[in-house]
Amino acid sequence: MTHWMTAPCIEPDAAVAAMAAQRQASLTKPPGSLGRLEALAITLASLQRRDRPCVDQVHIAVFAADHGLAEEGVSAFPQAVTGEMLRNFATGGAAIAVLARELGATLEVIHLGTVNDPGEIAGVRRAIVAQSSANSRHADAMSGVQLEAACAAGRDAVDRALAEGADLFIGGDMGIGNTAVASALACALLGEVPEALTGAGTGLDAAGIARKAAVIGDVLRFHDGHLSSPREALRRVGGFEIAALTGAFIAAAQRGLPVLVDGFIASVAALAAVAMQPTTRPWLIFAHRSHERGHRAVLAALRAEPLLDLQLRLGEASGAAVAVPLLRMACALHRSMATFDEAGVSRV
Numbered sequence: 001m002t003h004w005m006t007a008p009c010i011e012p013d014a015a016v017a018a019m020a021a022q023r024q025a026s027l028t029k030p031p032g033s034l035g036r037l038e039a040l041a042i043t044l045a046s047l048q049r050r051d052r053p054c055v056d057q058v059h060i061a062v063f064a065a066d067h068g069l070a071e072e073g074v075s076a077f078p079q080a081v082t083g084e085m086l087r088n089f090a091t092g093g094a095a096i097a098v099l100a101r102e103l104g105a106t107l108e109v110i111h112l113g114t115v116n117d118p119g120e121i122a123g124v125r126r127a128i129v130a131q132s133s134a135n136s137r138h139a140d141a142m143s144g145v146q147l148e149a150a151c152a153a154g155r156d157a158v159d160r161a162l163a164e165g166a167d168l169f170i171g172g173d174m175g176i177g178n179t180a181v182a183s184a185l186a187c188a189l190l191g192e193v194p195e196a197l198t199g200a201g202t203g204l205d206a207a208g209i210a211r212k213a214a215v216i217g218d219v220l221r222f223h224d225g226h227l228s229s230p231r232e233a234l235r236r237v238g239g240f241e242i243a244a245l246t247g248a249f250i251a252a253a254q255r256g257l258p259v260l261v262d263g264f265i266a267s268v269a270a271l272a273a274v275a276m277q278p279t280t281r282p283w284l285i286f287a288h289r290s291h292e293r294g295h296r297a298v299l300a301a302l303r304a305e306p307l308l309d310l311q312l313r314l315g316e317a318s319g320a321a322v323a324v325p326l327l328r329m330a331c332a333l334h335r336s337m338a339t340f341d342e343a344g345v346s347r348v
């Protein structure tokens with residue numbers, strides 16, 4: 001039996017795209033003058049299979065997990081922060097909580113496992129895979145069973161989004177050490193050297209980045225010869241929240257729910273998703289270029305041109321949330337502008 005993550009995704013509707021393109025051409029503006037906002041509206045129309053797309057209902061799922069690799073000193077922050085941030089997400093003080101409120105978006109936080117587990121927190125969904133992934137410098141980051149559980153947690157979040165009637169899915173990440181993990185996975189998927197894809201994360205200096213790249217080099221050597229399958233690469237060198245995002249992106253594309261992809265970590269999950277099931281790709285809209293070194297190469301590999309470049313490097317879905325108003329504007333223009341005929345304006 002084929003695994004659910006390799007089942008094909010829904011195809012965007014080319015007929016609706018053609019109708020939306022025709023409408024764009026009829027609106028009172030020089031053709032093409034609204035630039036990428038025009039393409040955005042047409043893309044959303046083809047994904048949502050409606051002539052007038054909308055992004056009123058946005059579902060944001062933030063997946064939090066700890067990483068065994070963090071014990072190698074690859075982050076500027078202590079590992080305890082992952083668990084501590086769970087409460088901050090739930091009580092509304094985290095950046096994504098503020099942005100979700102501004103957008104009127106649904107925010108759910110999914111706890112996949114932390115070393116300092118804060119226990120039950122109202123507003124945080126427990127889907128514990130393990131306290132942490134294992135240290136991929138010396139072991140597989142996770143077992144096959146753990147990989148399945150993490151990917152299914154992402155798929156389940158998409159199903160909740162659909163049950164709520166979401167127009168758009170956003171996935172976010174929280175996990176100290178996860179830029180190193182994402183860099184290692186991106187190196188495995190792209191055949192790149194660590195130096196090309198290793199950055200400051202939460203704020204390492206140049207010496208810290210060099211040490212982090214050396215650790216990633218060790219990780220890649222330890223798993224050498226076993227990273228050619230994207231699924232195996234995700235299991236051996238990935239993390240629970242990255243696997244959840246990978247599962248979520250594939251599930252969203254299989255169910256026909258457009259995705260707005262956040263920064264570096266989410267984009268590496270997108271890379272894994274597209275490697276596992278290439279028909280995922282049309283469902284992914286890339287929100288921003290993160291300041292994290294490596295994001296540019298990952299976006300290039302995905303042939304993605306992100307909407308924003310604001311030097312954000314926070315993660316937790318914040319960059320995607322910031323881009324939602326652009327999508328809303330694109331839809332409003334597409335829906336509500338007058339046509340040349342309606343306004344009695346002369347065409348060329």
Ligand SMILES: O=C(O)c1ccc[n+]([C@@H]2O[C@H](COP(=O)([O-])O)[C@@H](O)[C@H]2O)c1
Binds near residue numbers: 200292
């Ligand atoms: O998504 C990004 O572009 C991004 C870039 C740098 C850091 N982060 C966030 O910072 C944490 C990982 O940083 P680090 O230094 O611990 O690897 C993790 O919680 C991410 O959400 C996120």
Ligand SMILES: Cc1cc2nc[nH]c2cc1C
Binds near residue numbers: 077081085202314
């Ligand atoms: C405080 C803090 C908040 C975060 N949110 C996402 N990654 C983070 C990393 C840190 C350190």
